[in-house]
Each structure stands twice: as C-alpha cells, then as structure tokens.
Amino acid sequence: MTIVDERLTEEAAPLVRQLVEERVASALTAADPTLWGPAAESESAIRLAWTTLAETSRPLLAEIDALRAELHAEGVDRVVLAGMGGSSLAPEVITGTAGVPLVVLDTTDPGQVADALAGELARTVLVVSSKSGSTVETDSHRRVFAAAFAAEGIDPASRIVVVTDPGSPLEKSATEAGYRRVFQADPNVGGRYSALTAFGLVPAGLAGADVAALLDEAAAAAVVLSQDSADNPALVLASALGAAHARGAEKVVLADTGSGVKGFGDWAEQLVAESTGKEGTGLLPVVVESPTAPGFADAGDDATAVAIGAPGGGARIATRGSLGGLILLWEYATAIAGRLLGINPFDQPDVEAAKKAARALLDSPGTEERAPALVEGPVEVHPSEGLLPEGTTTLAGALNALFAAAPAAGYVSLQVYLDRLDDASATLLRTEVARKTGLQTTFGWGPRFLHSTGQYHKGGHQNGVFLQVTGASEVDVEVPDRPYTLGVLQHAQALGDGQVLVEHGRPVLRLHFTDRAAGLARLVEALAEVGA
Structure with missing residues (x-):
C-alpha cells in the first residue's frame, strides 16, 4: 500500500493518469524493454525477469530445503554470507525480519572478517555470492575461509556454497573445485533487483528464513502491481517521487515507522541510488534512524520524506505491507520512476x-x-x-x-x-x-x-x-x-x-x-x- 499526502497527491495525479493511459504497469510485467527509450532498450531487454520471480524462483525452494537438511544432519548450522551490494543487502533484510542469524561479510575490514573467522568453523557453511563472479571482496573472503577450513582439518569444498550467474568465472572455478553446491541465478535480473532470486533466497533460506512465504507475499502483491489502475501503489509511489523530483526534491529520506521490517532502508538505498543516480540527475536515498531524526520531519524543499510503515513523522509518502510485497512494490516503483526521470534504471555506468x-x-x-x-x-x-x-x-x-x-x-x-x-x-x-x-x-x-x-x-x-x-x-x-x-x-x-x-x-x-x-x-x- 502507498499513501501520499494531499499536496503531493495533487502534484502526482497527472503522472498517475499518464502511466495508466500508457499501460506502463502491464508492459513492465510483460518485460517490455521499450519503456525507457531506444538508448536503454538493449540493457532493459536482459534485465526484466524480476517481475515474475515470485513464480519462477519456486523450484529453488526444494533445493534450499534439501541442502539445509543435509548441512544440519552434519551439524552445520552457522551460515556466513560473503557478498556485496545486492548479494548481501536483501538476505540481511530477509533474515533480520525473520529473526534468524546470518553472518554477513560485505566488508574488507580485517577486524570484522577476523571476528567471523573466530566463530565455530566446525558448524559453518560459507555462501559465496557474486553475480559477476569476479567481485574482489567476495573472492578474498572465499580464499580466506577456504584456508581457515583447511587449517581446521575441514575440507573447504564441503563447506562452500556458491551463488552466481551461469557461465561466470566463479561458476567455472567452483565446479572445478567441487564445492558443495553451485546455484545459478537468473542472468536476466540485475543485482539490485535480485532479492527474490537465488541471491536473496539461498543464504536466507539456509539460515532458516521462510523464503516460501516471502515468495507468496510477492505473488500476492504482483497481482496488484501489474494492473494499469490509478490505485496501483507502484504507479502512485513512482508518480509521487517523479513529481517531487520535478519541483526540486532530489533526495528521498527513508525512516522506519513501525514496519517490522529490519533494515529495509539499506536495501532500498541501493535500489534507488543505483537505478536513478546517473546523467547528472536522480534520487538520493537518505536513510535516517527514526522519524524524529534530522532531515526527516524537517525535510526541506530538496527532499521528500518517506515512511516505511505507518504514516507519520512529517512523511509525504508512506509504504507498508509484507516484506515480499514491499520488495516488489519498490522495484516496480523505482523502475517506473526511471522512466519518469528519463534515465535507464538498469545500468550503472559509474x-x-x-x-x-x-x-x-x-x-x-x-x-x-x-x-x-x-x-x-x-x-x-x-x-x-x-x-x-x-x-x-x-x-x-x-x-x-x-x-x-x-x-x-x-x-x-x-x-x-x-x-x-x-x-x-x-x-x-x-x-x-x-x-x-x-x-x-x-x-x-x-x-x-x-x-x-x-x-x-x-x-x-x-x-x-x-x-x-x-x-x-x-x-x-x-x-x-x-x-x-x-x-x-x-x-x-x-x-x-x-x-x-x-x-x-x-x-x-x-x-x-x-x-x-x-x-x-x-x-x-x-x-x-x-x-x-
């Protein structure tokens, strides 16, 4: 659900009508690559499979459950995730909201990595997640943990699970090394839209989150988000952001107002910043600690305050719902906002x-x-x-x-x-x-x-x-x-x-x-x- 205050609703109304008339929501669901203009078409054509992940990711569920059962039977129940950006932010939100432990390594700080190594390696499985298969931080983590496993007399291959795109250097090396499992993610989904792919589901599912329920939530939301209707919350959110930007509000201040979702702002930050911040324009996400934090209730003309959860605290916009529904809502809205801003939301040139x-x-x-x-x-x-x-x-x-x-x-x-x-x-x-x-x-x-x-x-x-x-x-x-x-x-x-x-x-x-x-x-x- 998206709630917009009266003034911004009035400003956004023409954009909502335009998006409905142009049938943007249904075209996006159908993976129409022409929505962002000719210059973006080649990139968009290979980046739109995320709209149907609530269904296409379901075969993963049984595989994740089976691997988790195998590991637990061997006494392996501590999950460490080595991943950056979209490979770590979504699993962290999913497990944080579910209240299940996941050690996330999205850092090169030696002290933080040393702390992760000091955990019980006998109980540890390392999930190495990299879309490109060449991320330097993630490759470093893999090398460090493989050496640590070996030093403890543990076969590293038995404790390393890989998530990557088909044909990546990591898939090749992991297969050659005989790693415990290699999950291939959908190559037609960009990293920041990958929450409902293997990148989000494998580490979260192995840690104990109910990822089947997450897909159910997304599937329920998808029915609404694909509709060419003025009540479509993604069209409302995208139009509100587009209208605010048109009058100079280039920053989106995000605060949690009782959503029950842990760390959603950090996930949305990547989605919005990488999708819109290019060609000298964009929406800069500013994640704040609470609705009373500086920059939220007193957001100036250059910013729009957005509540994740119940409206309040000076927010101009509020979005709320289940985690799976919120993920898909913000993905739809961000992609559509890219159209309104006149940029390609799927590249990251800088x-x-x-x-x-x-x-x-x-x-x-x-x-x-x-x-x-x-x-x-x-x-x-x-x-x-x-x-x-x-x-x-x-x-x-x-x-x-x-x-x-x-x-x-x-x-x-x-x-x-x-x-x-x-x-x-x-x-x-x-x-x-x-x-x-x-x-x-x-x-x-x-x-x-x-x-x-x-x-x-x-x-x-x-x-x-x-x-x-x-x-x-x-x-x-x-x-x-x-x-x-x-x-x-x-x-x-x-x-x-x-x-x-x-x-x-x-x-x-x-x-x-x-x-x-x-x-x-x-x-x-x-x-x-x-x-x-």
Whole structure:
C-alpha cells in the first residue's frame, strides 16, 4: 500500500493518469524493454525477469530445503554470507525480519572478517555470492575461509556454497573445485533487483528464513502491481517521487515507522541510488534512524520524506505491507520512476571507476601516500587539493571547510571504512553532521556503499561533499595467493574512490584514525566545535 499526502497527491495525479493511459504497469510485467527509450532498450531487454520471480524462483525452494537438511544432519548450522551490494543487502533484510542469524561479510575490514573467522568453523557453511563472479571482496573472503577450513582439518569444498550467474568465472572455478553446491541465478535480473532470486533466497533460506512465504507475499502483491489502475501503489509511489523530483526534491529520506521490517532502508538505498543516480540527475536515498531524526520531519524543499510503515513523522509518502510485497512494490516503483526521470534504471555506468582506481593502487604497492595536511591527536587529516583555506590548523577548521563547500541544496556523504560491528558507534556521526550542517547527510560503511550509493556519488546530482574515515587496524588478514592483505585492500578502496570523486570535482576530506576509538571520540569533539 502507498499513501501520499494531499499536496503531493495533487502534484502526482497527472503522472498517475499518464502511466495508466500508457499501460506502463502491464508492459513492465510483460518485460517490455521499450519503456525507457531506444538508448536503454538493449540493457532493459536482459534485465526484466524480476517481475515474475515470485513464480519462477519456486523450484529453488526444494533445493534450499534439501541442502539445509543435509548441512544440519552434519551439524552445520552457522551460515556466513560473503557478498556485496545486492548479494548481501536483501538476505540481511530477509533474515533480520525473520529473526534468524546470518553472518554477513560485505566488508574488507580485517577486524570484522577476523571476528567471523573466530566463530565455530566446525558448524559453518560459507555462501559465496557474486553475480559477476569476479567481485574482489567476495573472492578474498572465499580464499580466506577456504584456508581457515583447511587449517581446521575441514575440507573447504564441503563447506562452500556458491551463488552466481551461469557461465561466470566463479561458476567455472567452483565446479572445478567441487564445492558443495553451485546455484545459478537468473542472468536476466540485475543485482539490485535480485532479492527474490537465488541471491536473496539461498543464504536466507539456509539460515532458516521462510523464503516460501516471502515468495507468496510477492505473488500476492504482483497481482496488484501489474494492473494499469490509478490505485496501483507502484504507479502512485513512482508518480509521487517523479513529481517531487520535478519541483526540486532530489533526495528521498527513508525512516522506519513501525514496519517490522529490519533494515529495509539499506536495501532500498541501493535500489534507488543505483537505478536513478546517473546523467547528472536522480534520487538520493537518505536513510535516517527514526522519524524524529534530522532531515526527516524537517525535510526541506530538496527532499521528500518517506515512511516505511505507518504514516507519520512529517512523511509525504508512506509504504507498508509484507516484506515480499514491499520488495516488489519498490522495484516496480523505482523502475517506473526511471522512466519518469528519463534515465535507464538498469545500468550503472559509474560503479566500475572506483574499482579500477583501487586495482591500480593495489598494482602499485610502492606508491607513496601524501603526508597529512595536519595531525590532531589520533586523527590525520587528508584534504583534497585546494579544500583547506591557508592557515587551517585544526580538525574543526578542516570540517568547517568541507561543509562550507556544499551548496545550499547539497548533501554530505559520510563514508566510514571501519568495522561495522566493533565500530558501530560511528553511525552516530550521521545525526551530528546533519544537525551541524542542516544538510541531508548519508552514512555508508566502506566498501559496502561502493556497491550502493557509489553510483549516485559520481553519476547523480553533483552537489555532494564527502567525508571519508579510515583507521589503523590492530589485526590484519592475509589473502591467500594474493599480493595484498585485507587491510591493504580496504585502504586502497578508500583512496581509489576518493581519487575518482576528486576527478569529478567533488570536495573530499579523509580522516585517518591511528587509534580507532580515540579517533572517533576526537571527531565527535571536533564536530561540536564546528561553526564556533
């Protein structure tokens, strides 16, 4: 169900009528690749199988149940998922909502990976999920866990399950290695639309979530979402977002208002950002902690507040329903919003740039990093060229310079390359920055956000400023048969993305903590001094 406030309903009404007259909902369900124009047709033609996954994914259910029973009979009931972007966000939402445990590795932080390795390997199965089959983070996790299994006297092949596209390098290598099971996902579904494919269902089902019920929920929603009707909630949501964007609301602020769905905003963030953030336009998702958080109830003219759950808290739009229904609703609405914005919602032209830059740094290990512009206790300050005014000598002064570089309708992107479990208090930085600046502020764990909002940062509205946080790690993890450690990879990913942002003319300030806990504390103190 989609509920829109009176003013936005009036603005969106002409777009709803247009979409109904053009029979967009039924055409999308029928996988019509012409909906986004001639330039997008070739990509769209191989990316629309997600509209019928509620039925086409059902043969997976018996296979997942059978494998889970086999593993449990062997005493293997701890599921670790190695995956990035669409390969991890959906399973995390599904299992979080179901209340079943799943260890998610969507990080290169050596401390977080070491913690996962410290779990009971005798009870562990590793699910390696990668659509391309060449994702560097996921390949690193596979190598690390295979070595750890072997060191414990466990046959790695018996404990590794793979989810990938047919014909990928990972499918070939996994088959040759004799891994426990290789699940082929539907190749005609893009990563961010893959929640109801093997990428979402296999890890969640092995962890114990009722994925059959999830497909039932999606199937019930599909009946409504395929209708060319003014009551179709996907048409209403897409039109509301399109109308808001047309009058300058380029950000979508997402807050949970009692939906019962855990982490839906993080999943929707990737879907919306990667689908719409390109060609200098798009909708930037801003996931906030609650309806009372900065940027939601007081959303300005450049933002539209959307409640996931019951209406309230200043929301202009509310969507609610079952998890399976919400997933399909937002997928339909996002694809249709792409049509209204005049872009191709299925490509991601700017995602590869940061990966290439990181690889170049890994290939040149002798490259010297510039000395910090200033050091304040445990915080080393690395600004992009020309960012700091002459005479800047404090961390607070550097933060002031970064925030001052944002235009009135801009945004601040917090990019934190730390351990999202042990360093979880870093999430508090978002609210502090939002309060201090009055700007919409996003928070992303690195490198996870590179597979999510990273596309928007380069391809969307070019009005962001970027605060990167990196930190020294007490431990590091070797990546077998690779010339780098996880710590080196994590650092290269941060520097590589920062380099690409600077090439796009965006202000970047990187803060490196020589001591993570002390660095976070000092940053919070400096934020209190901002503007003083």
